[in-house]
Amino acid sequence: MGDFFTLSVLVATAASAIRLATPYLLASLGETIGQRSGVLNLGVDGVMLLSAFFSYWTVLETGNLWLAVLVGLVTGLAVGVLYGVITVRLSATQGISGIGIFIFGLGLSDLLFRRQVGTPKPVRRLPNVDIPVLSDIPYLGEALFQRNLLTYLAFLLVPATALLLSRTTFGLNIRSVGENPQAADSLGVSVERTRFIAILMGNSMAGLAGAALVLQLGIFQPNLTQGLGFIAVALVYFGAWRPVGVMGGALLYGLVNATVLQWKALGIIPVSGSDLANMAPAVLTILALIVLARRVHAPAALTRPFTRH
Amino acid sequence: MGSDENILEMRGITKVFPGVVANDNVDLDVRYGEVHTLLGENGAGKSTLVKILFGLYKADEGSILLRGQPIAVGSPSEAIASRIGMIHQHFMLVPTLTVAENVALGMTSSRRPFTDLDAVSRRVSEISEEHGLAVDPSVEVRRLAVGERQRVEIIKALYRDAELLVLDEPTAVLTPGEVDDLFVILRRMADAGRGLIFISHKLREVMSLSDRITVLRNGRVVGGTTPAQTSREELAQMMVGRTVRLTPEKPVLDDGPALLSVENLTVHGDRETVAVDDISFDVRSGEIFGIAGVSGNGQRELAEAIAGLRGVEPGSSIRLDGVDATGDDTRARRDRGLGFIPEERMRDGAIAEFTVSENLVLVDYGSDEFTSRGMLAFGAIGQHSRRLVDEFAVKTPGIDTPTSSLSGGNIQKVILARELSASPTVLLACQPTRGVDIGAAEYIHTRLIEQRSIGTATILISEDLDEVLGLADRIAVMYEGEIVAIVPAEEATRDKVGLLMAGVVDPAPQTNS
Ligand SMILES: Nc1ncnc2c1ncn2[C@@H]1O[C@H](COP(=O)(O)OP(=O)(O)OP(=O)(O)O)[C@@H](O)[C@H]1O
Ligand SMILES: [Mg+2]
Numbered sequence: 081m082g083d084f085f086t087l088s089v090l091v092a093t094a095a096s097a098i099r100l101a102t103p104y105l106l107a108s109l110g111e112t113i114g115q116r117s118g119v120l121n122l123g124v125d126g127v128m129l130l131s132a133f134f135s136y137w138t139v140l141e142t143g144n145l146w147l148a149v150l151v152g153l154v155t156g157l158a159v160g161v162l163y164g165v166i167t168v169r170l171s172a173t174q175g176i177s178g179i180g181i182f183i184f185g186l187g188l189s190d191l192l193f194r195r196q197v198g199t200p201k202p203v204r205r206l207p208n209v210d211i212p213v214l215s216d217i218p219y220l221g222e223a224l225f226q227r228n229l230l231t232y233l234a235f236l237l238v239p240a241t242a243l244l245l246s247r248t249t250f251g252l253n254i255r256s257v258g259e260n261p262q263a264a265d266s267l268g269v270s271v272e273r274t275r276f277i278a279i280l281m282g283n284s285m286a287g288l289a290g291a292a293l294v295l296q297l298g299i300f301q302p303n304l305t306q307g308l309g310f311i312a313v314a315l316v317y318f319g320a321w322r323p324v325g326v327m328g329g330a331l332l333y334g335l336v337n338a339t340v341l342q343w344k345a346l347g348i349i350p351v352s353g354s355d356l357a358n359m360a361p362a363v364l365t366i367l368a369l370i371v372l373a374r375r376v377h378a379p380a381a382l383t384r385p386f387t388r389h
Numbered sequence: 390m391g392s393d394e395n396i397l398e399m400r401g402i403t404k405v406f407p408g409v410v411a412n413d414n415v416d417l418d419v420r421y422g423e424v425h426t427l428l429g430e431n432g433a434g435k436s437t438l439v440k441i442l443f444g445l446y447k448a449d450e451g452s453i454l455l456r457g458q459p460i461a462v463g464s465p466s467e468a469i470a471s472r473i474g475m476i477h478q479h480f481m482l483v484p485t486l487t488v489a490e491n492v493a494l495g496m497t498s499s500r501r502p503f504t505d506l507d508a509v510s511r512r513v514s515e516i517s518e519e520h521g522l523a524v525d526p527s528v529e530v531r532r533l534a535v536g537e538r539q540r541v542e543i544i545k546a547l548y549r550d551a552e553l554l555v556l557d558e559p560t561a562v563l564t565p566g567e568v569d570d571l572f573v574i575l576r577r578m579a580d581a582g583r584g585l586i587f588i589s590h591k592l593r594e595v596m597s598l599s600d601r602i603t604v605l606r607n608g609r610v611v612g613g614t615t616p617a618q619t620s621r622e623e624l625a626q627m628m629v630g631r632t633v634r635l636t637p638e639k640p641v642l643d644d645g646p647a648l649l650s651v652e653n654l655t656v657h658g659d660r661e662t663v664a665v666d667d668i669s670f671d672v673r674s675g676e677i678f679g680i681a682g683v684s685g686n687g688q689r690e691l692a693e694a695i696a697g698l699r700g701v702e703p704g705s706s707i708r709l710d711g712v713d714a715t716g717d718d719t720r721a722r723r724d725r726g727l728g729f730i731p732e733e734r735m736r737d738g739a740i741a742e743f744t745v746s747e748n749l750v751l752v753d754y755g756s757d758e759f760t761s762r763g764m765l766a767f768g769a770i771g772q773h774s775r776r777l778v779d780e781f782a783v784k785t786p787g788i789d790t791p792t793s794s795l796s797g798g799n800i801q802k803v804i805l806a807r808e809l810s811a812s813p814t815v816l817l818a819c820q821p822t823r824g825v826d827i828g829a830a831e832y833i834h835t836r837l838i839e840q841r842s843i844g845t846a847t848i849l850i851s852e853d854l855d856e857v858l859g860l861a862d863r864i865a866v867m868y869e870g871e872i873v874a875i876v877p878a879e880e881a882t883r884d885k886v887g888l889l890m891a892g893v894v895d896p897a898p899q900t901n902s
Contacts, residue, residue, distance in 0.1 A: 248502045249493075256483045256494050263481040266445070267495030267545075268466025377485065388445065 083346045087219065093335075093342045094223040098231060101334030103128070103293040105234045107312035108319065108326045109241050110156075110285025115316055116245060117278035118258040118381040119167060122178025123159070124286045125309025126185020131155035131290030133189040136300035137196060139203040149230065149291045156287015159185070160280040168275045171385035182309070190302040197300070205298035206230060230292040235327070237285070242323040254278050258379035261386040271386045286312075314365050320376040329368075336361045395457075396421050396553050396584040397442075402451035404437055406794075408786035411437040412448070413608040419553065419584040424575060426587045426595050429605035430628055430826040431798030432784055435588050436478055438605075439555045442586075443475045444468045455553070466495070474551025476542045478558045478588075478824075484531035488541050489513055491530055492548050509548075516547050520574055534685065536567035543574065554578065555586045560594055561824045564683045564852060565887065572598050590826050592621040593855070604628055629828040636859050637834040640842060645674025648710050648726075648846035649695070649815045655702040656687070656694045664690035666870035672815070672846040677837065679861025680850045683890050687870040688850045689732060692819045695848070696729045697722045698737070709815055723752060728813030730804055732820045732850070734797075738804040741793035745785050746774035748792050749807050773810075781806040782832065798825040805833060809840065816840055816847045822856060834860060854883060854890075868892045 083089065107124050114121050121127075131152040138148040159181065166177045206228035215225040245251040253274045256264040261271045286309070293308065294300050311333065319325030340357050343349045349357045397419040404412040411434045419425045427435045440446045442453065444462035453460055455471055462468045468475070482491050489510045498505045510526035517524055522540040530538060539559060546554055556575070560568045575598065579585050589595055595602060596616045603613045604627045612627050625633040649672040658664030665687045672678040682688055693699035695707060697719040707715045709725045717725070731737035739748045750759050750770050759770050774788040783802045785795055792800060801821065808816065818837065822830040837860060841847060851857050857864055858881055865875045866889040874889050 247504060249498045249504050250502060252486070252490055252494055252504055255486060259485050260481070260483045263483050263491075264494060266443075266465050266475070266477060266481040268464065268469055269495045380485075 084342065084348060089342065089346075091219050091223050093338045095226070096341065097331065097334040097338035098224065098227060099296060099334070100337045101330040102228075102231045102234045102296065103289040103308060104312050104315060104333055105327060105330035106230075106237070106289035106292055107286045107309055108315040108330055109234075109237050109323060110282035110289070111313055111316045112282075112319070112321055112323060112326055113241065113245070113254065113278050113285075114282035115382055116258045116321055116379055117254045117275045118261065118379055118384060118386075119275050119279055119282075120174045120178060120313075120383045121163060121181070121279070121282060121286075122175060122310070122313060123163060123181025123185065124289075124312050125305050125307060126182035127156050127159045127283055127286040128185070128290035128293065128305050128309045129189040129303070130159060130185045131287040132294040132304050133193055133290075133300060135291040136203060136294045137192075139295070140197065140201065143204065145204060145206060145295060148295060149288070152291025152294075153284050153287045156283040156285065156290070157280060159287075160283030163283060164276045164279040167385070168272050168279065171387060174383045174385075186303060189304075193300060193302055200299050200301050202299045206292075206295045228296065230288065230295070233288075234292070238323045238327045245323070250274075250277075255379075257386070258381055261381050261384075265386070265388060275386075311362070311365065314369065317376070317378075318365065318368055318372060320372065321379065329365075332368075333361055333365070336364055394421050395419065396455070397586075398454040399438070399442065400452045400454070402438060402441060402453075403449050404434075404441060404446060405449055408790075410608045412441070415451070415605070415608070415610055417586075417603060417610070419586055420600075421584055422579055422582050423600040424579050424585045424587050424598055426589065426599040426602045427605060428589075428595060428602055428624060428628055430828050431590075431824075432796035433605040433628075433826075434608040435605055436557055437608075439475065439557055439586060439588070442468070442555065443473060469495075469549050469551075472550055472552040473555070474546030474549055474553070475555040476539070476546065476557060476559050478561070480538055480542065482530045482538055482541060485529060487527055487529050488524055488533075488544075489526040491541060492526070492545050496549070512548060513544055516544050520547065520577065521570075522574060535562045536564065536570075539563060539567070539571065547578075551583070553584045553586070555588075557588045558590070558824060559587075560589055560591060562684075565854060566683075566891070568594065590824070590830075592624050592827065595624065596621060606630060625827045628826065633827055633831050637831070637838055639838045639860070642675040642842070645676070645844060645846075646711075647671040647673050649848065650706075650708040650711075651695070652706040652708075654691070654694060654705040654707065656690045656699060656705070657702065658687075658690055664870055665694065668870075668872045670865060670872065670875065672848055674814075674844045674846050675841055676862045677841050677847045677849050677860050679857040679864040680848065680867055681854060681857045681864055681886055681890055682852070682867035684852055686867045688819075688867055690870075691867070692732065692817060692848075692850055695817055696727070696731070723811075726812075726814035728808040728811060728816040730801075730808055730816070730818040730821050732823070734800055734804055735793075739792050739800055741791070743792055744789045745778065745783065745792055745795070745803055746770060746788040748803050749774045749777055749788075749810075752807060752811060777806040777810055781836075798829040801825050801833070802829060805836065809836060813840075813845060816845050817850075818847060819850045820852065821849070822851075822853065830856075854886060858883065858886065866890055 107128060111121060111124055134155045135148040135152040138151045139145060163181055166172045167174050208226050208228055211225040215221040245254060253269050256269060257271045257274045265271050315326055315329040318329040340360055344354055395418045399417040402412050402415045415438055429435050437446060441448045444464045444467055460471060489506045492513055493504055493506060493509045499508060513526040522544055524537055524540050530541060575585060587598060599616055601615050604611050606628060652669045653667050654665055655667050656665035680688055690699060694701050697717060705715060709727060714722055714725060735741055753759060759766050778785060778788055781802045784799050792803060821833050837847060849861055862878050863875055864881050864886060865872045866886060873894050
């Protein structure tokens with residue numbers, strides 16, 4: 081245990097926590113936007129798998145990391161169009177449609193990987209970019225300001241999303257259609273359009289999350305996410321539908337993951353107990369959800385399709 | 390009052406829903422500066438007509454002229470652009486947003502893409518001041534009382550500079566004082582040249598506010614009049630098509646045994662504050678015990694505690710027919726003979742998606758009559774339902790119609806039919822005629838008096854003073870969670886009870902039986 085509490089190990093753990101939190105944060109922020117508009121998307125994991133695969137494949141074929149990030153985003157956007165048509169246009173049940181998207185993403189990414197790539201080959205990873213001045217701060221600079229651009233983007237999206245929801249006209253529309261779509265409709269706000277755009281934004285961010293995951297790891301394998309997208313959905317509840325709360329959840333999750341990894345590396349957790357330790361984050365989430373569940377107000381129209389007679 | 394020029398002319402409007410003609414060749418015109426009332430029973434087609442005007446429904450036939458120009462209103466935003474405003478029968482507010490946000494919703498902002506809530510708040514304050522609509526723009530709507538929410542709705546319409554304003558039963562949920570305030574505001578708006586369409590079932594209100602009245606029955610216009618040319622009785626007759634007794638008659642009965650005893654009842658409200666504060670009373674067989682009070686003074690919590698929907702604090706006791714029922718769940722209380730007509734009929738009284746028939750057996754579906762060997766006996770259920778629909782004159786296309794498509798008054802009749810057909814010994818009736826038309830209200834009152842005659846102990850919780858004064862044998866007035874007085878019917882007057890409701894306790898000694 082003493083090995084863990086050395087400054088360099090703690091800094092390394094914090095740095096890896098932030099890195100690990102990135103895909104969670106991107107995906108949960110996107111899901112937050114969707115849910116605030118009244119649309120639950122359980123398919124995040126499927127979206128991430130697809131975008132992770134396409135990003136990976138792009139780097140593999142072109143070596144261009146930024147093209148790969150763009151491809152990840154566009155993949156999310158494309159699945160968003162599909163999900164929007166299914167749930168908003170056709171008013172299908174969101175829970176089931178989301179699971180459908182997950183299975184679709186899982187299956188298709190697996191199939192494409194086997195046909196187009198076969199065996200996992202490592203690719204270039206996202207490079208870390210030092211932020212001038214800030215990265216020179218002892219310890220803190222190393223943990224916070226020597227990260228990759230997608231990580232910076234994810235954390236910048238926290239205030240951006242908060243601002244979008246609380247300060248913009250479109251954010252007002254999102255919140256109103258998520259709470260009382262009839263009222264919004266009676267004032268001439270298009271419920272369909274608002275939800276559709278919210279879905280597109282959310283899925284694009286899930287697409288970025290998939291790209292971040294695979295480009296931080298530098299390798300793809302079938303079912304790469306291992307349920308990460310579902311955790312991202314849970315983090316929205318954990319964060320009480322607020323971007324800052326969601327960020328707290330993502331960081332906590334990243335931290336627990338990073339600590340478990342570090343403890344395994346240091347031998348604090350024996351190899352025999354490592355599978356059990358892998359469950360720690362999930363157990364933690366469930367406990368947190370139970371404690372928090374009573375206090376938060378979910379968007380009142382969440383999962384409810386809207387129709388005017 | 391009112392110029393001769395029409396702001397609105399609706400011509401030959403027809404709208405058919407599956408199984409009902411909601412509007413049948415309806416003509417309506419509204420002048421600048423007048424309050425034009427639409428009157429009609431539940432399901433007469435009032436809401437349908439104004440929803441067509443507001444672009445929420447599309448008429449099958451007919452035309453609309455606004456300020457002399459033909460218009461086609463395809464959606465609410467087009468209606469708003471044409472300066473038509475609408476206060477809907479059910480609030481159209483987003484509870485989690487502030488007043489200013491609710492007002493700004495759907496409007497173009499001057500600081501796009503950001504909202505301009507400061508400017509909106511300033512304008513809201515101006516409108517508030519100008520029209521006497523006091524409300525704080527920065528407060529979340531869910532923290533507002535019903536009367537304040539209504540003001541927000543009106544501000545929303547004024548903010549959009551509505552020149553033609555439709556108010557669909559705006560007073561259904563207001564207290565008498567709030568109604569008076571509202572009418573002052575509405576009158577002023579009309580005097581400033583706006584056209585107002587007003588919908589209400591309350592004849593007293595209609596007589597006091599309207600310039601002209603159009604009466605609808607079964608989707609057709611059956612007549613037009615003015616308050617000066619008519620009376621409440623005549624209006625009731627036009628609406629229903631027969632004579633209606635506005636004040637119920639009830640036989641004199643001997644005192645029976647107490648069937649419900651409430652002792653030292655203390656109940657907490659939703660925010661853990663004391664909502665019902667140590668109250669005690671008995672209700673006897675053959676008695677209607679009225680509970681009057683401005684809404685939010687603990688009546689809802691009291692009713693929920695008696696029904697078993699809300700926990701009570703230690704030391705409280707509720708006895709049904711002499712047996713302690715304090716710890717019983719709702720089912721056990723029902724088995725002891727408690728019938729319950731809840732205030733929120735769509736939430737607590739019926740399941741909207743279920744059919745009329747399913748809602749009619751919602752309590753008794755498990756009895757031997759309706760279930761045999763674990764299977765629902767559809768034959769018996771159908772027969773029972775058809776009998777009740779006939780007996781209670783529920784207006785519905787059939788017993789398999791989804792309850793949600795009935796009008797408010799008819800949903801109330803379905804609940805009443807279910808509760809009364811179980812022959813309750815104690816009946817808890819909360820706002821039984823809220824939003825219900827004259828004919829149906831008369832009917833419900835008659836049934837309540839019939840129950841009284843056969844010995845039921847009835848608790849009638851109502852904000853409608855006329856109703857409580859007309860039906861109850863004793864009237865308890867609730868104020869801030871306490872019963873401030875119990876007044877026998879002979880001594881109860883509108884003024885006396887009204888003062889008690891406002892928390893003014895009569896200095897003269899009270900009869901507390
Ligand atoms: N969306 C709908 N689908 C099917 N039928 C409807 C719909 N809306 C109204 N109706 C029917 O049309 C008729 C007129 O209803 P409407 O709501 O206009 O009555 P109303 O006069 O406003 O009654 P109330 O006083 O109860 O509000 C009723 O028979 C009602 O059941
Ligand atoms: Mg109506």
